[in-house]
Amino acid sequence: MASLVERLVPDELWVLFRRVVPPTEVIRPQGGGKRRADDREVLAAIVFVATSGCTWRQLPPVFGPCWQTVYRRFAQWSRERVWARLHRVVLDELGSRGELDWSRCAIDSVSVRAAKGLLTGPNPTDRGKLGSKIHLVTDRNGLPLSLGISGANLHDSQGLEPLIRRIPPIRSRRGPRRRQPAKLHGDKGYDYDHLRRWLRARGIMPRIARKGIESSQRLGRHGWVVERTVSWLAGCRRLHRRYERKPEHFLSFVGIAATLICHRRLTAA
Template sequence: MRDRLGEHAGPEKGGLTGPNPVDRGKFGSKIHLITERTGLPLSVGISGANLHDSQALEPLVRGIPPIRSRRGRRRRRPGKLHADKGYDYAHLRKWLRQRGIKHRIARRGIESSQRLGRHRWTIERTMAWLAGCRRLHRRYERKADHFLAFTSIACTLICYRRLAN
C-alpha cells in the first residue's frame, strides 16, 4: 500500500492475502452421505457449506432405513462406521458407542487419514457418481427441499444401476 507521497507504508492490519482461507462464512451446500461397503447410498443429507461436518453425523445415522437380513429381525443400525478426522469428537464417539456401533475414526493430530483410504475410496467413488449428475454438480435450485429431492433421485439411480447388473 502506498501513502500520498508514494512511499510504501507497509501492509494493512488485515494483511495482503485477503480474507482468512478457512473462514466458515462460505456460500453453497454440502452433500453428506453414508454408504454400505460396496458404495450403495444408505442415507443422504444436505447442509450449508458453513456447517461443520460433525453436526451431520447423527441425523445421517438415524436416517438409515431398516436393512433386511437373512435371519431374524431387520437391522436398524450399521455394525461398523468408518469416518475421517472431521468426525473426531468425544460426544460423537460416545453417541455411536451407546448405540452399539463400532467406530473407526481417525484421530486429529495423531493418525493420518491414509489408513482410512482403503475404506474411504467407496465414498469418494459414490460422490463422483453423484457429481456426474448435472443438477447436483452445480446447484440450480433455490430451495433445499428440491435439491435434497434431486440428490435422493440420483442415489436411487445409483442403486438401480448397481443392483441391475
C-alpha cells in the same frame, strides 16, 4: 421416444416406482379435457434433467409433456416424499438379495456452490461463496444408505447423528430388518469423543481418524468407498451447482442420484 424413455426408466425401475407413487386423482369425473401426461414419460424427463444438468425450460419436447408439467409433477412428488420412498424400496430389494454389506459403513460430505435458497451458507473452502453441503452414509460397497443437505458452513460432525438416525430399517436376506452398521469409518472431521460415545451406545464401533495421531492413508483403506460414491453422485450434473431455491427440491435430486446408483447395482446383481 419410447426407446429413450425405456433407457432412462427401465422396466425394473418403473415397477418399483409404481409401488411408491400416489394414485392419480380424477380431476374431471365427467370426462373430457386434456389427457394427463403419462407418469413414466414425466419420470424419464425428470431423470434426464437430473443427469444432463439442463434447466427445466431446456427440457427437449421429445418426452411429450411440456416442461411446466414435468416441473409441477416433480414438485408434487417431492412434497409427497416419493423419491425417499423409492430409494428405500430399492434398498429393500438390495437387502433382500444380500447385496448390502453392513460390516463397514463410511460417512463423508461434499460441498457444492449454490445460487440461492434456504440451507445455504458461506463455504469456507470456496472463498466464502454461497454453497450447500451433501452428507451421506454408504455401506461397504459404496451404496448410499442415508442422505442429507445443509449449509456449506455446517461442520461435518454435526451431520453424523442425523444421518445415522435417518438410515431406514432395510430388509435382510435372513432375519429382521437392519438399520445400524457394525462399524462406521469417518475422517478427522468427525474426531470428537461425544460422537464416539454416541456411536458405541448404539452398538456401532467408531473407526474415526484421530487428529495428529493417525494419518489419512490409514483411513483410505476403507473410507475410499464413500469418496467413490461422491464421484458417482457427480455423474448427475444437476448436483454440480445448486439452482433450487427450495432445499427439498435439491434433496430430491440427491435422492434421485442415489436411487440411480442403487438401481444400477440392483440390475447388475
